[in-house]
Amino acid sequence: MKKRWLAVVLAGALAGASLAGCSGSDPQGPIISPEDPIEEEVTINFWGWGDLAEQQNYQTLVNQFMAEEGNENITVIYRGINSATYMTTLRASARNLPELFYMPDYDFLEWVSAGSLKDISAYVEEEELSQLWPQAVDEYYYNPDTATLGQSEGAGLYGLPKDLGPFTLVYNKSLLDARIEQKGLDADEIYAEYLTPTQAMTWEKFRTLLKMLVNDANNDGTPDDSVYGISHYEIETAVYSNNANFFNDDASEQRITDQNFIDALQFIADLTLVDHVMVPSALQSDMDGFTRFVNQQCIFSFMGPWDCAQFWGFDIPFTYNILPVPYNGENPDAMSTAWVGSMGYCVSARANSLQTAAAMRLAKYLCMNEDAQREFYELGQQVPNLVSMATDEYLNDTQGLLEGKDPADRSVWVDTINGTSDTDRIGGKVRPRYYTYSSGWYDDFLTYIDEQGLWTGERTAEQICKAYAPSFQSVLTEMKANLG
Amino acid sequence: MMSVIHDTTLSPVKKVGRIFLRVLIYALLVLGAALIVFPFVWMVLGSFKTPLDANSAEFRFLPVEWVTNNYTDLFTNTNFPIIKAFFNTVIVEVSVIVVGTFVSALAAFSFAKLKLQHKTFWLLFLMSGMMVPYAALMLPQFRAFQSMNMFDTLWPLILPGFFGNVSMIFFLVQYMRGIPNAILEAARIDGAGHFTSFVCVMFPLVKTAIAAQVIFWFIGIWNDYFAPSIYLITPDRMTLQALLGSLNPAQNRQYLPMALAGAVLSSIPMFVIYLSCQKFFIESLAISGVKG
């Protein structure tokens, strides 16, 4: 009898343990005004990601924050996590979240709709938000009643933007200049015609330029010196820059059978298949685009502001510069549109009012404090969140903190975020995954087009997209249903 | 008998043939050995290359420049703290093996030498667990450890080990059955309880058998990757294999030489143990196969 009794108890223990946490009641107190200093002692946990340098930078800033006036009672425990495992960690800790944490834009909807994030509207003033890039702030609004993203009647604010990062074209200037000389081209002409920071290239021009630069005497697709024109091509960027998208505005209907979408995919495939200037997809598993660029095995690639920290850290032996992404010149509606990534500082829904107040003080410090923002751009982590700082101090380096640091044309990033006048047509957009309940569909899509032989020319983009459309539509429908 | 070499009645032609055969056999064995050794040679060579060199499009056998900072980085870079990982691995090893071995040996003693009701049932009961794949147990355990706040700690790796190791129990049951009962009876007549006779009589007698099992278990834990890679996320809390996995150069090529250096370092203790106990390894393995 005794044994059975014991077994039952143990079974109960494990079952209880695995069910515990389903029923947590969170103590909500009165909202503490953002102006008031924190009177009680409070400890908050703050999780972020990034490489070692970024983690150290954050620790420094967190220490500065705790030393500031009014924060004497706040203790922040910062934990930096490898970016590759960050979301897995956060998910595994979903029922025991830190008070403040990063939330990448492409996972925001799933988390906010599950009720894991706290509405922080009451902890931040309209005036404070108005200093920031409006589209960055807008990303973190959500209306739980209608399950819609963005600012709307009844929507709450569920995060402050950590950054806004345009992923634009980058070129190895040293390598490019050497090529121009080797080929006997006119450098001034090439720069004026193709490499203008204020004027994006059309796809045609970009292809012409790459074909001019790559050494492939027998035209077999393998450059004689293993230096390719471009490492890879960002799919969202090509799609956006042909005025196409994966789906309609509310992500309920697929749009991958639109001719513009198909053309964008085919453009990427043809860079390898027809023009022989891009690394074939089979070789992508040997080396990712970033590594290939650092190792000088391609002239062009893509980069975001956060990559600067690594580039500067590596002390790479070449200079580089950025350009707006190319667009389809044959499509009158198309303009240069890079994807712009963002991350939010979000507060756990379970944080009590005191913890929330403390977490929000820290989030605001990191997001909009001038000194903090200055430090971040100096470290090569981001374009400042503060519009006034980005468009003057950062752009013109009025503080002299970026002297001699690549890329020289930071204006490309500012323009991509800010948008420019209609004539030069440069802009940016958040990635499509932001609009969907979960983000796995994007990898599924990439796997599918790869397996169907888009990159090897076995099938055309048109055949593949048309074949995949019904499946993709049912995935979109399923994700909509998940939102309830 | 396959003895062909020392046959004295062979004709000279056949003798030449035999010598040729022998040379051929040696050549094949050496070729096989080269295939086995090569990855380790390549591991060591790569660990002295710079990331640029290791990832270069041009093939180079030896490092262009021999650098040691892949090794020194492992000791200084707080994202890949190999020393901490080593100690974490040792913590798991020691706690699991000390407690688990004692528990296993005690259970084996009971199965082999004590009057136990439903002995057959309990043994079969324990054995049935051996055919359940870990993947089929992983999710509930993962959720349970998560809700007990043991995610990203060593506990999920240690706790299950505290309850013993079924294959060790079976091996020891067999071995203990070979110990004459008279020895235990003598102890019992002297007034020793069952526990005392286990600790003072049985345990010393089966020490070597236990040591053999402990070494196998030790290596199993050392090389275990699946569970550590699931539960451990913070570099400071990882075991060696989890840390190596987090350096996976298939995901980030810049880490390649550092990952190879980590692979070299984490393999050294295994090699030392293996080579110093090699005779025993080969023998135990041979027995397991012949007996099925």
Next chain:
Amino acid sequence: MYPDELVRTAGEELPSPRVPKKKKVSVQERKEHLIAFLFILPPIVGFLIFTALSVVFTFVYSFQGYNSLSGISENVGFANYIDLFTHVTRAPLFGKAIVNTIVLLLSVPFSMILGLILAGLLRLGEIKGSKFFQVLYYVPAVSSAVALNIVWNYIFRSNGVFNTLLGLDVIWLDGDVTIKVAIIFKNSLNAMGGAMILYLAGMLNVPKDLYEASSLDGAGKVRQFFSITLPLISPVTFYLLITGVIGGLQSYADAQVFAAGNTGATTIVYFIWQQGIQGNNNQGLASAASVLLAVLIMIVTLIQFKFSNKWVYEE
């Protein structure tokens, strides 16, 4: 060792002839029963928690949809099992994982053949350094799978040492077929040492007089190998096959470390990890796949118990 044999012998331990059969159990004996039970209690408790209960929960989860963020579970009936085979994006992943896992099992027979050849060479040549070769060939088996996978990935890169030394231009790490060939190649090499040692031990156990008798009948070495050696070492073959298949069905590191998730080499366990742990928030689906995997392995194990005495030679 086979369980029934073990249980039979262990169960017959310590008969007490002095106690008449029908006499009531003495206090002394009850005490021993209790102590004996207490001694085996920890492994039994461990089994109940970490195996029995976990299996039950996996089974229960496989009929649930679970949101790991909100912690809410709902019953979905057989939806997860149906999704495994019909869902537009997940069914192809699972299908591939099954096919890959089975194709990758090819390394088991290959390593056995290599091991058999090596053992035969060692026997045939009466090699002096036989022990040396045994120790060396077994090294990969005691090495970490992660470390080996990292270096093999490096070896198989398209501008890597494998292609260069063999003068090939194959892209091993991409593509459905080549990546499997690469994994089967490396796994066959890594496992051949263990097979060799077991075969060698098996060969040494074959009674010498059998060879002598057949030599008198005029049988050549080749015929002896096929008519005597091979049948007599069939228990080894069987053991290697079963352990190899069971291990192979649970393969994970090859898919995760060597192939870095390339769909040409994902395995069932990788699929379970990807759906249940990595962030797809799909523990129900992963549990359903786990249940199917457990059933598959159970079938293989039962085949072992059932047919071991029919298929293999035993004295």
